[in-house]
Amino acid sequence: MDETIAESKAAARRWTWRIPAYVLLPFYLMLIGVLLRYAVYVRTTGHWGFNDYLRALCVYDCNAYERLALYGYEGRPSGFDKGDANNWAFFPFYSILVWGLNRITGLSMLVGGSILTLLLSVWAAILSWPLFERRFRAYFLFCFFLFLGPFSYYFSTLYTEALFIMLTIAGFVLLKQRDYVSAGVAGALMSATRSTGLLFAGAILIAAFQNHLRDGGSVRGFFRTLWKRTDLLLAVALVPVGICLFAIYLWFHSGDALAFVHIQRAWGRAFSDPFRNLWLTLKMQFDAHNYSTISTDLAFGLAAIAGMALSGVMAWKGKWDWALFSLFGVLLPLSTNAYSMLRFVVGLAPVLITASLLFSRWKWLFYLLLPALLILDVLLLPTWTGRSYYLM
């Protein structure tokens, strides 16, 4: 037998073996996660209804996305105690998908949306494999975090995190493959999902620049040939299309194309110095002489610091496209307020991937983290269903 053929057969065997490993792993973990949390729910509440379980998981923004899929965008703001809120702050793409699934399958928004979120998370995990550069332990940790970690709720109910992470991962994989135009399309969908999707335009340019240097090109050479790079021009132009379509809709609906920005006043958000916000958030509980607990404000501040620190790790590793996308992905929401920083940081795929790559370097840490994440997932379920601000 020819050695070359034998080698390719061996490679083929390896390849076929890998399909269940990295494709089925997220499925298995997702199923285990769903069953585990359902069991915990039944144990703590005594209710067996699976629909009740999904309803219990659907807190805060989940309700907003569900209503958005059911009824579309609301009219004159009248929500909250101040009467100044409505659902214009919520970007449309995720709810459009939930609505579409409802139309096709007849499943309720809650059930269909929950299934969609879980499948998007699985898809995100599978797509992310090329970004782990064959480091299976890191990949395993990433998947474990998504489906059995303390923030698994974002990836189980009607939240945009799963979709946004999936699109972000798709975008960065396409950038790795130097398919900039397709990456731009992914960016357009990202900007229709969350405002931070706009940041992907910068990531495209940085990735192209880094790829040029990797090919042996010079800095000057990159800018000299930039005029020929119509693919880059198109890719960058595509990214804001999603948010622009939303702006046009809002102009016709409310008269204000930037209503999704202005309505943020109802959530106490206004643009200011993100580092000042971070400082105020970090010191708030100490100003109140609270030295015994970690307040939600402090937790949000620490999450922002963790996000920025991991962005620094990305830069140190030479992944500048990931680094700047993540850094500004933290700073943009932080510039309006520190609330929900935990969720915003967890919603950044490069942060999760970098953390997984980092923490899986040491076997002992990897094996320590798995039970720790699992215990937190179980313990935090009642906290989540109890509508804690911590996890928001």
Next chain:
Amino acid sequence: MLPTYQPRLWHLAVVALIALFDLVVLYMVLRPNVSDDYRAYYIDRSASCFPRADNVATGYYPLGEPISFVPDRSGFSLDTVRWCGFMPPSNTGIRSFGDYGIIRIVMPLPDDDFLLTFASWANTDSSKPERDVQVVVNGSRVGTLSFTSSKGIFGRFLVPQAVARAGGTDDNGNNIVLIRFEVPRTGPPGTNSEPVTLQLRLESLRLAPLKSIPAELASASFAAGTPGTVVEAAPKAHPPHTPAGKKKEAG
């Protein structure tokens, strides 16, 4: 080896279309087609509250009746006059937020002066500086409430007919009376950029034509003959202030 790039015409054609599309969006961003209330609150941020819709806060009020802002207490209880800057009724009354709270009454007014009375308290105590709340009707100041403790203040103010009618009329010919309580700022803005202000609580309010009030009450109220002064302060202890709960985020 460095790859070579060839400009593609179809790339440029799509970019040109997107640029046109972006110009349309830019026009829409620069030309919002919104009401003055919306612009003042959400865009300019010059207003500290966004008025409730006219079909909800209709302004309807049976003139002279006491309005209760505490559920299950006697009095007119429909939530029709709480217009802007007051949170919904609760067992502590309606609480102001921002720089002012406005009660709006829409009805035909008789030819008379009016007596405005209300029960109020604020989130302050005797360890803090005196906090003054201005009471302004249709743009004219009719009095000041001075809070020096957590005790309640029962305010009574004369509203002259000319002031009561200065708010103009709606399409149906009803007079509009805007009763605005302007509260002081008590701290610098936090991370939400909103100033920290005194929180005024109204438990009840009444606007009555002077002729309908028994003579002895009216004369007692205005013994000093000077409209716009608090003539009676009814001490009343209230529980310590608890801050409002935060809200979740959009995103």
